[in-house]
Amino acid sequence: MSDFLIYEQDGPVVTLTMNQPEQRNPLTGNTAVPEFLAAIDRIHDDRRVRCVILTGNGPSFCAGGDIREMKRQSTPEVSEMDIRHDYRRGIQRLTLGLFNLEVPVIAAVNGHAIGAGLDLACMGDIRIASEKAKFAESFIKLGIIPGDGGAWLLPRIVGMSRAAELALTGDMIDAQKALDWNLVSRVVPHDELMTTAHELAGRISQHASHGVRLTKRLLREAMRAPLETVLELSAVYQAVCHKTPDHSEAVDAFLEKRAPRFS
Numbered sequence: 001m002s003d004f005l006i007y008e009q010d011g012p013v014v015t016l017t018m019n020q021p022e023q024r025n026p027l028t029g030n031t032a033v034p035e036f037l038a039a040i041d042r043i044h045d046d047r048r049v050r051c052v053i054l055t056g057n058g059p060s061f062c063a064g065g066d067i068r069e070m071k072r073q074s075t076p077e078v079s080e081m082d083i084r085h086d087y088r089r090g091i092q093r094l095t096l097g098l099f100n101l102e103v104p105v106i107a108a109v110n111g112h113a114i115g116a117g118l119d120l121a122c123m124g125d126i127r128i129a130s131e132k133a134k135f136a137e138s139f140i141k142l143g144i145i146p147g148d149g150g151a152w153l154l155p156r157i158v159g160m161s162r163a164a165e166l167a168l169t170g171d172m173i174d175a176q177k178a179l180d181w182n183l184v185s186r187v188v189p190h191d192e193l194m195t196t197a198h199e200l201a202g203r204i205s206q207h208a209s210h211g212v213r214l215t216k217r218l219l220r221e222a223m224r225a226p227l228e229t230v231l232e233l234s235a236v237y238q239a240v241c242h243k244t245p246d247h248s249e250a251v252d253a254f255l256e257k258r259a260p261r262f263s
Contacts, residue, residue, distance in 0.1 A: 004020055005018060005019065006057075011048075012051065012209075013049075013053065013201045014052045015055070015198075016052060016053070017056065017057050018057060024060035027066075027120065028116075032094075036094050037093060037097055048209075050205035052101065054120075055109075056109075060114075060117070063112065092147075099123045103212065104126065105126070107123075107128070109127060109129045111134070113133065114136050118135050123153065128185060128188065128200070129186070130187070130188065132175070132190045133175040135172065136171065136173070138172070209262070210244050211241055211246065218230070218233060249261060249263075
């Protein structure tokens with residue numbers, strides 16, 4: 001039985017719920033990373049999945065790192081190389097796994113997203129927030145840096161100036177400012193958050209699976225590749241899509257003025 005992550009599937013939509021509300025759903029000092037990695041593998045192996053919703057149970061989305069674990073790392077018994085290994089084999093594997101997940105990820109931020117919790121939300125493709133959500137890139141307040149990739153993720157979402165302001169002050173912002181800064185795409189009443197997330201996931205997952213997965217991959221590659229490379233990838237991905245039964249079905253459905261029936 002899972003100690004941290006609840007995995008639920010409704011047709012093509014998987015909901016992952018972080019479930020240590022008493023500790024505010026931390027990512028360290030527990031089994032969070034291996035459970036996330038197992039869930040990612042499970043999603044990759046299930047071709048029926050077309051969208052993932054990530055949220056937290058309780059008043060917080062994710063509190064980031066566990067302070068007691070940070071205290072342990074500062075003891076003489078733990079070397080710098082031990083810490084480097086822990087990051088590379090721990091939370092950084094989560095960053096790469098979730099960021100590169102083939103299907104779109106909607107982060108439904110229900111409460112505080114702090115430090116690595118904010119970066120976790122940034123690993124997704126779409127972020128929607130409860131009106132109660134709060135966000136902080138708070139590593140600097142503990143004398144450390146974003147060790148999980150936040151320095152790469154955050155500027156690509158909110159721009160360098162705002163990312164620098166968040167990272168260098170550690171200030172907390174509310175949901176409305178997160179919306180103003182493009183950190184989230186919408187803010188909704190707290191009790192409507194999961195309904196909104198599932199409606200959005202439904203609109204995504206109604207489309208052909210190959211198209212959804214390859215569109216996400218193309219958007220990811222476009223974040224780091226020159227235009228010429230993205231155009232070449234687009235030509236290859238388009239050639240693949242044109243030869244799928246789902247594309248033929250979508251064209252037929254359009255011409256026949258009916259809803260498509262994808263395999």
